[in-house]
Amino acid sequence: MSLQRQSNNTHAMQTLRLRRFALAAASYVLVVAIVWATYFTGHYRGGLALLSWSTMLALSLQVLLYVAFARGWNLRCADPSLTLPQVLLGLAWQTFFISQLDESRGSMLVIYFLILLFGAFELAPRVFSACCALAFIGFAGVQLPGFLASSGSETVGLSLDLLVFAAVLGWLVFFASYVQRLRARMKMRRTALQAHQETLRGMMRQLQDLASTDELTGLCNRRAFVKVAEQELKHLSTQEQLGLALIDLDYFKRINDQFGHDAGDRVLQTFAAVAGACLRENDLLARYGGEEFVLLMRDASQDRLDACCERLREAFTQAEPVGLICPQLSLSAGMTLLYADESLDQALKRADQALYDAKANGRNCCCARWRDTAHART
């Protein structure tokens, strides 16, 4: 995966975590409102000071958690969603809250489920089961003194509360493990899909390379050349010119006829290797067709293009294809400059005329047809 995509993923995940935290914080506000409602309706036994302090503590912890998410501190943790600490905090606060209530505490059991639901989607089944057990122990601990002091129908009522709570917690554990299994399966499918996408992208890149490369010489082909040259022309300013040269290997048919097609192929490869050593990285050489090549020189002038083609011509005459004893190789080149106010075809036509001049001039030379001077250099 590229670094850019990885960073986008991290950012998307962090945004998701912040949204989930916002939901949890909103639930806290709701529960705090319920707690205050129990105070004003006379069910809270702890007194105003205790209620105020516990509310402030709960809200301050939420602010602290927000800062941790906003600053990215959570990313240093094994579970960056901080689900377990949030659930444990919620359970502790809820248990403390119901311990301050009178017999109305049974109706507040639902808040335990609200807290545990956040963990059902994120926590490992074992950890989630432990959280449920803690919730039960907390609630049972709060009920214990009342239970011991109760008798008759009151004892039955308290036992029923505990029994229902245990049954619902058991169902929640089952539900959470089902959700976790579902998530694991979806994650596996997503990973497989991503792997397929990567493979497809790789194949697309290979196909693009194949479609733009000449198999024999490894140079780019005519189609790719035209595409790049058109792009370069589009971005060319009126003060700049591109150098363009059509290069044709001399008497190539004779090599084929005398030494065979394989030998001809080797000569073509030799030319590509020689050109690779002579040209700058910025220059673009392509196989234009058969034994004809085309050169595009960026930031060119007449002198620079001329010197480059001469250097290439000279080097090719010294070339000796591996395993082939043949007469001296040579090439002819037709050069021109390409301007921003004309088309690639117009410049190619001039280069072709210049190449014709070079062939007519006896071959093994470079000729030019410059647009403005209208005369040929041989």
Ligand SMILES: Nc1nc2c(ncn2[C@@H]2O[C@H](COP(=O)(O)OP(=O)(O)OP(=O)(O)O)[C@@H](O)[C@H]2O)c(=O)[nH]1
């Ligand atoms: N070995 C080989 N030969 C090729 C390839 N493509 C084209 N040719 C041959 O290149 C030869 C070009 O011949 P001509 O167009 O007569 O050119 P030439 O013999 O170089 O003569 P001048 O260009 O006038 O110097 C033909 O025989 C083609 O069959 C190729 O990929 N491999």
